[in-house]
Amino acid sequence: MARARSKRSAAKAAKAKTTKKKSGKSDKPIELYYWPTPNGFKISIMLEECRLPYVMKPVNISKGEQFNPDFLKIAPNNRMPAIIDPQGPGGRPISIFESGAILQYLGRKTGKFYPADERARVEVDQWLFWQMGGVGPMAGQVHHFRNYALETLTYAINRYVNEVNRLYGVMNIRLKDRPFIAGKYSIADMALVGWVNGWERQGQDINEFPNLKRWLETVKARPAVQRGMTLGLELRQGIDMKDPKVQSVLFNQRARVA
Numbered sequence: 399m400a401r402a403r404s405k406r407s408a409a410k411a412a413k414a415k416t417t418k419k420k421s422g423k424s425d426k427p428i429e430l431y432y433w434p435t436p437n438g439f440k441i442s443i444m445l446e447e448c449r450l451p452y453v454m455k456p457v458n459i460s461k462g463e464q465f466n467p468d469f470l471k472i473a474p475n476n477r478m479p480a481i482i483d484p485q486g487p488g489g490r491p492i493s494i495f496e497s498g499a500i501l502q503y504l505g506r507k508t509g510k511f512y513p514a515d516e517r518a519r520v521e522v523d524q525w526l527f528w529q530m531g532g533v534g535p536m537a538g539q540v541h542h543f544r545n546y547a548l549e550t551l552t553y554a555i556n557r558y559v560n561e562v563n564r565l566y567g568v569m570n571i572r573l574k575d576r577p578f579i580a581g582k583y584s585i586a587d588m589a590l591v592g593w594v595n596g597w598e599r600q601g602q603d604i605n606e607f608p609n610l611k612r613w614l615e616t617v618k619a620r621p622a623v624q625r626g627m628t629l630g631l632e633l634r635q636g637i638d639m640k641d642p643k644v645q646s647v648l649f650n651q652r653a654r655v656a
């Protein structure tokens with residue numbers, strides 16, 4: 399049932415949605431270079447929240463598509479997500495990588511979920527960067543050492559599980575007297591939800607953090623978040639993260655000298 403629904407939603411999103419301008423000319427959709435992971439969800443959620451026309455271009459990171467020369471031209475760090483906005487500044491195309499930069503760009507472009515007022519914007523930026531530098535990388539290490547590593551490294555598991563626990567504690571305090579992380583619902587919440595949603599596989603108990611639990615339920619109840627977090631889920635089906643071929647593409651890559 400869930401699979402059928404997500405298939406339908408992916409097919410819908412993959413079909414270029416276009417909007418007609420008054421002139422009769424149609425805008426080209428934003429190209430979203432994407433794989434269904436918490437970093438990918440940030441952008442699918444924002445595009446859905448803003449109802450921006452987009453077309454999803456899967457980047458199968460388990461097969462190494464992040465190293466395709468055409469993708470590297472827009473995302474030199476060989477990581478998704480990335481976007482191409484055909485209607486960038488000055489009406490010319492622009493490409494962007496790094497999910498935080500994409501969220502800020504889309505927020506500025508649409509005037510949505512990223513306040514123009516400087517004080518309110520700084521609030522959002524702080525928590526967005528906190529997600530980018532803290533929750534994402536730390537929870538990513540937990541996923542790696544708890545779920546993907548072929549050896550059980552207790553020290554590494556404890557280190558990252560404890561750090562994520564600390565970060566969720568910070569978030570829980572922050573959410574005590576405000577509904578969302580920067581006050582009003584913003585791109586910072588969108589950056590966080592896909593990561594916090596994985597609390598169970600991060601060795602956490604959400605019931606330790608009642609404000610965080612309430613926030614997670616509230617954010618996940620938004621239809622755009624649900625659409626964003628189910629986009630392309632079927633693409634990941636059947637992929638075994640412990641398959642040596644997948645591991646050799648995704649883990650322990652070293653510099654590729656040009």
Ligand SMILES: N[C@@H](CCC(=O)N[C@@H](CS)C(=O)NCC(=O)O)C(=O)O
Nearest residue numbers: 435437459464477478479496497648
């Ligand atoms: N800081 C980057 C991180 C993106 C990232 O780590 N993406 C992962 C998937 S969640 C990826 O593309 N991995 C491919 C690889 O490791 O080769 C961002 O937020 O955009």
